Structure formats: structure tokens, C-alpha cells
Amino acid sequence: MDYHFGPGTLPLLVSMPHVGTDIPDDIAATMTPAARVLADTDWHLRELYGFLRDLGASTLAARWSRYVIDLNRPPENTNLYPGQDTTGLCPLxxxxxxxxxxxxxxxxxxxxxxxxxxxxxxxxxxxRAELDRLLHVHGKVVLWEAHSIASHVPRFFEGKLPDLNFGTADGASCDGALTDIVTALAQVDGRYTVAVNGRFKGGHITRFYGKPERGVHALQLEMCQSTYMDEAPPFAYREDLAERVQPLLRQMLAAAADWAGQ
Structure with a gap:
């Protein structure tokens, strides 16, 4: 199977397009040793968001590494951030x-x-099929794009990223009320720095599928990996850090589902 999928009952689908760590043998044979480190993986998100099944959310997570092909880039490989450096559909x-x-x-x-x-x-x-199913059942659905990245990536931004980076394509991919609800919860929590439509405004999935006028409200959360793991190889999951941020994640996702169900 090319992905890990679990259907849920809530009007909420959580997509994790960059968690994949598999590279097909024929492709791996053409790549450098750097590719096998998989450094740019959104590590451990399936574990971090492990509460989603109990919550009742649908989940979709990649199997294949973004080095094979980036599921969050448009098929025509246009730059999502014109004028800024970025990696492409098949990263080089x-x-x-x-x-x-x-x-x-x-x-x-x-x-x-x-x-x-x-x-x-x-x-x-x-x-697409799961969004259509949830829309048929509920009439409105939240697509939560779950991502993570090292807190310092000089190629793309200066200094340290905020801990929680929300992106809604500058408000085009979801109702502003939903953005306000989830970001307010993060700000009230007070332990993590927060940005909205800063360096990360949402990738292809957020921008393409987020159609508020059609009932699909897409929101991307790009988390600093320092909030739940070690950022240096072997990229270990930190249970002590994860347990601090998981209640906030669950609270935000439950609030998003409640909003969609109203």
C-alpha cells in the first residue's frame, strides 16, 4: 500500500504527506548516501498524533519519502513561494x-x-475520496495538514522558527473563524510561540483542497521538531516533550471538529 489510511467519524481529516521513510529499491540505487539519512522527514508525527483514532478523526499518512516525490507539491512543479528558495516535486x-x-x-x-x-x-x-465522503456525511469538513521541520533551516529562513506555524494560504483555504479558534487555543496555552501565515502559508494540499465555499476548510500546522523530538540524528522521539504538546494538539483538533460539526 502506498499510504496508511484510517477512516473516522468526525468531519476531520488529518493528512501527513511528509512522514514517509520508504524509498523503492530501484530509486534508492540511483541516490547518494545523503538520501538514506532521510533528514527532511516529518519524523514521528503518526506517533505524536496517535490520539486521532480515539478522537474519531480520519487519517492519511504517506509511506514513501518526500525524496521519491513530494506529495505536497503541485504536479506541474510550480514554486509555491515565488522568489524564494524551495525544494521541488522530485527534490534534487x-x-x-x-x-x-x-x-x-x-x-x-x-x-x-x-x-x-x-x-x-x-x-x-x-x-479526495475521503474528503468527498466526509462532505457527503457532514456537509463541512476540516482538512488538517500535519507537518514538522527542524527549528533552524538557514536555507529557508533566518533564525529559529516559531514553534507552531499555521498556514491558510493567507486566509483563502479556510474560514477565518476556524483559524481564530485553533490559534487562540495555542496562544492561551502560552508555552509555544505561534505564527499565522508567516514563512509557511500552506503547501499544495492546503491550497488546492481548501475550498471554504465548497465546505472544505484546510489548515496547515508546521511544528518545530524541537517541540517533541531530537532534531539531530538519529532523530529520536522525546516522550517527555511530546507529552507536553499532545494535549494542546488534541484540544485544537477537537475544537476544529466541533466547529465543522456545528
Whole structure:
């Protein structure tokens, strides 16, 4: 199976497109040792969000690494942040600019099309189908895009990121009332720094599927990995840190589902 999927009963779907750590053998054979470190993975999010099944949310998580193909990039590979550096649909280097392929070994157009069909499309087909199912049942649904990133990535931003970075495509992907509800909970908690539509405004999934006028409200949360894990290899999960942030995550997601169910 190309993804991990669990249907729920709430008007809430949590998508994790960057948690995958598998690389098909034929692709891995063409890549550099840097690729096998998988440094840019959104590590441990399935564990961090492990309460979702009890909550009643639908979940969709990637199997394949973003180094195979990035599920949160548009299929035509347009830059989501014009004028800013970013990695592409089939990344050629890591966030630290380490090459993922030896010279001359980058995937060509035919290989990119093959990966789109084999690894990108199945995730999006399931995402679309589950959104449609939840819309049919509830009439309104929240799509929560769960992401995480190292707190310092000089390639993309200066200094340390805020702990919790919410993105709604500058308000286009979800009702402002939903954004206000979840961000207020984070701010009242007081232990984590918060940004809204700052460096991260939401990727392709948030922007493409978030259609408030059609009942789909998409919101991305990009968390600093320092809130729940060690950011250096071997990227260990920190239960002590995770237990601090999990109640807030659960509170925000429950509030989002309640809002959609009203």
C-alpha cells in the first residue's frame, strides 16, 4: 500500500504527506548516501498524533519519502513561494543542500511522470475520496495538514522558527473563524510561540483542497521538531516533550471538529 489510511467519524481529516521513510529499491540505487539519512522527514508525527483514532478523526499518512516525490507539491512543479528558495516535486537536494543524486543522475521528465503516477497520484486519490465522503456525511469538513521541520533551516529562513506555524494560504483555504479558534487555543496555552501565515502559508494540499465555499476548510500546522523530538540524528522521539504538546494538539483538533460539526 502506498499510504496508511484510517477512516473516522468526525468531519476531520488529518493528512501527513511528509512522514514517509520508504524509498523503492530501484530509486534508492540511483541516490547518494545523503538520501538514506532521510533528514527532511516529518519524523514521528503518526506517533505524536496517535490520539486521532480515539478522537474519531480520519487519517492519511504517506509511506514513501518526500525524496521519491513530494506529495505536497503541485504536479506541474510550480514554486509555491515565488522568489524564494524551495525544494521541488522530485527534490534534487536536501534542505542542507546535499545532493540526492550523483552528477547526471537526476530524474528526467519521463521518470518524474512515472513517479507521479505510481507514488503521488494514489495519495491524492485517497485524499479526495475521503474528503468527498466526509462532505457527503457532514456537509463541512476540516482538512488538517500535519507537518514538522527542524527549528533552524538557514536555507529557508533566518533564525529559529516559531514553534507552531499555521498556514491558510493567507486566509483563502479556510474560514477565518476556524483559524481564530485553533490559534487562540495555542496562544492561551502560552508555552509555544505561534505564527499565522508567516514563512509557511500552506503547501499544495492546503491550497488546492481548501475550498471554504465548497465546505472544505484546510489548515496547515508546521511544528518545530524541537517541540517533541531530537532534531539531530538519529532523530529520536522525546516522550517527555511530546507529552507536553499532545494535549494542546488534541484540544485544537477537537475544537476544529466541533466547529465543522456545528
Amino acid at each position: 537536494d536536501t534542505f542542507a543542500r546535499e545532493p540526492l543524486y550523483p552528477p547526471g543522475g537526476a530524474p528526467g521528465d519521463e521518470e518524474v511522470r512515472r513517479r507521479l503516477a505510481l507514488y503521488w497520484q494514489p495519495y491524492h486519490d485517497r485524499l
